[in-house]
Every structure is written in C-alpha cells, then in structure tokens.
Amino acid sequence: GDDEMKKSESPLGRVLDNLERHYGERVAVGPSDPYEMIVFVNCGYPATDASCARGYEAVKREVGTKPEEILAAPTAKLARLMRLGGIVPELRAERLRTIAKLVNDEFGGDLKWSLEKLLKDEKNGGERVIPVAKKALMEFPVIGEPGADKILLFSGLVAVAAVPWLVWPCHSESCLAPRIKITPRVIEPHGKQWRHSSRSNLRRANGPIYC
Secondary structure: OHHHHHHHHOHHHHHHHHHHHHHOOOOOOOOOOHHHHHHHHHOOEOOOHHHHHHHHHHHHHHOOOOHHHHHHOOHHHHHHHHHHHEOOHHHHHHHHHHHHHHHHHHOOOOHHHHHHHHHHHOHHHHHHHHHHHHHHHOOOOOEOHHHHHHHHHHOOOOOOOOOOOOOOOOOOOOOOOOOOOOOOOEEOHHHOOEEOHHHOOOOOOOOOOEO
16 A cells, blocks of 8 residues: 555665564553653663663552652652662662652753743754753753653654664574664763763763663
8 A cells, every 4th residue: 555655665664664573563661751751760770671660660659750759758668669670779769859859940840841841942043952952851860862862752852863872782583683882971880980081071970871
C-alpha cells in the first residue's frame, strides 16, 4: 500500500522496519513527563531500565512522585526504597530531594510547563532555544547534555537527536549493532571518578552523568 511505498523510499525507514520485524515493536519504559523522567533515572544505579523501574515504582507506590510528596518523606525511607534500584541508595535519596526542591523553587512546581514556556519565549532566538532548554534540564542531578536531549525528545517538547554518550557492547549473538564505546564526560564506578581531559571544567563533580 501507500504506507509500504513510503517506508521503502526511506533508507532509515527500511532499517527501522527490519529492526522492528526482528525484535518486535518497542514499548516505552518509564514515564514521559520531564520531571518524572528525571526522577526515574535517579531511582536506579547502575541506571538500567530494570533498576530504575524497581526504584521508581517503589517510590511511586509508597511515597508518591510529586515534589511535595518526596520532600515530605523521611530521607531514611527514601533510601530504603532506593535500595531496590541498586547501590548508593542514600546518595540517590538525597538526589530525589534535590530534584523535588529544584522543581518547586526554580520551576514553580511544574517542570514541563516551565520548559514549554521557555521554549515559546525563546522561539525567536533560532538555534539558541534548544541550548537554553538543555541548560535548564542540566541543572538536575545526573542529567548531562545527552540526557537533556532524551527528555526533550521523548516528552514531545522538541524533535532533537537523542544520542547517548555510552553504547554498551551487545552480548546477544543476534545483535545487529557494532560494538562501540564512546567515552562519557564523567564516569563514577565504585566511587572513583575519571575525567575526560577536554571536559575538565564540568561543574557536576559529585556524581555520574547518565545517558
């Protein structure tokens, strides 16, 4: 039909069609609201879909994910829930409180509305608009530029290319992707940090940057 003809005209479309036939239709993991996405990625470490989902669902079930709900919860309770998502639970519990406070204090309690307003107000700035929105998102714990791109894209705010800094080797024999590793700006395995020499001025030195 017409749809099939349109797909066949695009090389990228054909690639995506082949991947979907091979792996099945992809289902989005986690929330699509910008604030909730930030909470989600901070709920697991290492930040896999599975670890983040475990921590996020626990917080959502026992505390709630609204900023005021997180701020009202005892830090010890948040840390206990964060253990379901992996290591350094106390650090991640503090980050949840930081995220909630930042949304309330700097974004009027509604991050998506604030980003939409920012994008609208800056639309006459041309290319400047997206960097401004990214800068706002990068104020949050563990959100670097690639993570900001992902939030803007999957929340439906801006059509940007969300390219991760890390592409882990694929361990499946059926994996079609090449094995590529791109050095991120900051990695913090086992509590120790390594800096990329060209990123030595990165201000966020107290934790890893994901995505």
